[in-house]
Amino acid sequence: MSHCLQRAGIDHVVLERRNTIVRPNGASINLWPQGLRLMEQLGCFSGTPTVVSPLFRQIIERHGYGFLVIDREKLMRIIYDHLPSQSYVRGGCSVVHIDEDKTGVKVHLEDGSVEVGDIVVGADGVNSVVRRAMWTIANDRSPGTFSEKEQQTLNTTYKCLFGTCTPPARSVSGEMTQTHNDRFSFLTLTQPTRVYFFVFIKLPKARRWPDRPKYNSHDAELEASKYMACRINEKLTFGDLWSNKLWFYLTPLEEGVFKQWHWGRIALVGDSAHKMTPNLAFGANSAMESVAALSNGLNRALKNQSDSTLSREQISMVFQDYQEKRMGRVTKVHDFTGGFTRVSAWDGLLNKFMALWVLPIASHEFVGDKFSRLIRGGVKLDYVPYKESRSGSVHWDDESRENAGGKGKLTSVTLVSVLVVCLGLGALIRWLFWIFMS
Ligand SMILES: Cc1cc2nc3c(=O)[nH]c(=O)nc-3n(C[C@H](O)[C@H](O)[C@H](O)COP(=O)(O)OP(=O)(O)OC[C@H]3O[C@@H](n4cnc5c(N)ncnc54)[C@H](O)[C@@H]3O)c2cc1C
CATH class of the missing domain: 3.50.50.60 (FAD/NAD(P)-binding domain)
Incomplete structure (x- = not known):
């Protein structure tokens, strides 16, 4: 500010x-x-x-x-x-x-x-x-x-155990992994000398502000002990990260606008x-x-x-x-x-369905479009000179049309969405078939 x-x-x-x-x-x-x-x-x-x-x-x-x-x-x-x-x-x-x-x-x-x-x-x-x-x-x-x-307004349905560790052997610098599971999910970001890890965990009962949980380091250790054997990717378990930990913290995740x-x-x-x-x-x-x-x-x-x-x-x-x-x-x-x-933590049947059936078939292009739609609306200062030094294929919403030149809009998204919906429906039918037959 x-x-x-x-x-x-x-x-x-x-x-x-x-x-x-x-x-x-x-x-x-x-x-x-x-x-x-x-x-x-x-x-x-x-x-x-x-x-x-x-x-x-x-x-x-x-x-x-x-x-x-x-x-x-x-x-x-x-x-x-x-x-x-x-x-x-x-x-x-x-x-x-x-x-x-x-x-x-x-x-x-x-x-x-x-x-x-x-x-x-x-x-x-x-x-x-x-x-x-x-x-x-x-x-x-x-x-x-x-x-x-x-x-x-604020409610707390999730908590987050997050921390930093030195990279275990077999970790790949520059890699980001998301691992979805039942009522929790992992996110790891691996850098040359650090791995940043996050466990997003659903609370047994949602809380409404000003009621919110408070945690200490003992709570964090106890929480961590539940996930030691869980895989964060093909090569590593959460325990591999935890045994290299440098720092950790457990916090409630309030939500609300x-x-x-x-x-x-x-x-x-x-x-x-x-x-x-x-x-x-x-x-x-x-x-x-x-x-x-x-x-x-x-x-x-x-x-x-x-x-x-x-x-x-x-x-x-x-x-x-x-x-x-x-x-x-x-x-x-x-x-x-x-x-x-919620999708990552299979929070309810629909979110689990999204995580297991829809997300795996979403193309990188489709996911990229989703993020680009949010990114391009970013706000900058309108009274400080800004010289665009890096150009990308998507123009910012606050760029003038003239400056945008030949840059593209996100035209692929409708087609890909339709495709995903179709594939999603196919998966839903297969899923219903599986439920009724088993
Ligand atoms: C685990 C976790 C990971 C996150 N990772 C990301 C991420 O990768 N990218 C991202 O964009 N966001 C991330 N966030 C969210 C991000 O941390 C917050 O949205 C951001 O810090 C909000 O900034 P803020 O200035 O509003 O509040 P804060 O960062 O909370 O800053 C508030 C400041 O006000 C001071 N303060 C408080 N009370 C008083 C007082 N009475 N008098 C004077 N000073 C006071 C505090 O000391 C503090 O310095 C993450 C959040 C969590 C919990």
């Missing part, structure tokens, strides 16, 4: 609860082309991704950018080191309370100090204090603004507004897009008037426009990744 605001010349302060901005973290993060394009626009990315599965080779051909697998700590370091100025970012600042009125906002920190400003943007994750403060202020002033139902992301002078971006399962690595990519969309709106509103501040009404309009621009796309991505989580 600071990258975007600094480039728009908007004064701000980033208040981070933790003392160190770039903190040691064993986890990985993966970025899709839309995230990498934004990173490149901000001067934070110029490398070549290393995952080389057929799907990702296709993604590079289509979009010019690939799929980046990187340590979270490394990504944070890159983003932080490339800030035009780091003086806007302050660690050790835990937000505990917010006041909002016609004239501005006051953000109260744990140490008793207060920050004053025109707006607050809550990029503070799934447990957002800003979101809670927004609900409280709004409902105090106008009861029922945020209904009980809206406040319970809130209906209202702003009120008065307060807005939400990222997981505080839209939280999705991480199977397809769209959460942070979506958070980055929301930040870009909100920054575009703020920059446009400020550039369109002589005064350097916006009224509360103008701010509300910018926030509403941002929400409207993002809601459809975020919901689509949320549903797509949530659906994939």
Whole structure:
């Protein structure tokens, strides 16, 4: 967010609860082309991704950018080191309370100090204090603004055991594997010196916010012990990875897109507004897009008037426009990744059918089309120059037609969809035949 605001010349302060901005973290993060394009626009990315599965080779051909697998700590370091100025970012600042009125906002920190400003943007994750403060202020002033139902939007149906290990013998660098199973699935991403592994596990009972499970490292070890003999591919078991582990963590996977992301002078971006399962690595990519969309709106509103501040009404309009621009796309991505989580874990008969009968016959081209449809709608900043240095066969939705030149649309998808539906029906008939005959 600071990258975007600094480039728009908007004064701000980033208040981070933790003392160190770039903190040691064993986890990985993966970025899709839309995230990498934004990173490149901000001067934070110029490398070549290393995952080389057929799907990702296709993604590079289509979009010019690939799929980046990187340590979270490394990504944070890159983003932080490339800030035009780091003086806007302050660690050790835990937000505990917010006041909002016609004239501005006051953000109260744990140490008793207060920050004053025109707006607050809550990029503070799934447990957002800003979101809670927004609900409280709004409902105090106008009861029922945020209904009980809206406040319970997030549900937790899955948990994720994830970690990092050194590559066991027989692992292949650059490989990505997905292994589907009954109520759980594996994802592994192998890099030259690390394997990043994920086990997505269905909970016995779904929970609705604010009820959510909490886990410690003992729970994680116990969970891991259930999967030791399970295969993650033809050569390796989960136990092979676990015995090389360097780091692991067990976390609940909340899901949900809130209906209202702003009120008065307060807005939400990222997981505080839209939280999705991480199977397809769209959460942070979506958070980055929301930040870009909100920054575009703020920059446009400020550039369109002589005064350097916006009224509360103008701010509300910018926030509403941002929400409207993002809601459809975020919901689509949320549903797509949530659906994939369920197919991978054979969650119900239809999902099991999809996993066992439809997915295996889906061509790489078909799967590539599905992802391209999401990728090409990515958001970039409309006020920072962007020179397209990597071209792919699919144009971005925000590219002008003239710039798109001879680039193609995803014309193959209808034909392939029809084919898959036909084959799927064939499989369904075979499947029903098998059920009735056995
Ligand atoms: C296992 C797993 C794997 C994932 N892998 C991927 C992936 O490969 N690709 C991808 O795109 N997404 C991935 N995601 C999703 C991604 O991590 C999130 O969508 C993303 O981090 C959301 O960013 P955010 O800034 O909204 O929230 P967070 O990343 O949660 O950041 C919130 C920040 O706010 C700070 N904060 C919180 N409360 C306060 C407070 N009161 N005062 C001050 N500061 C505060 C926190 O310390 C933190 O720094 C994954 C998620 C999980 C669980």
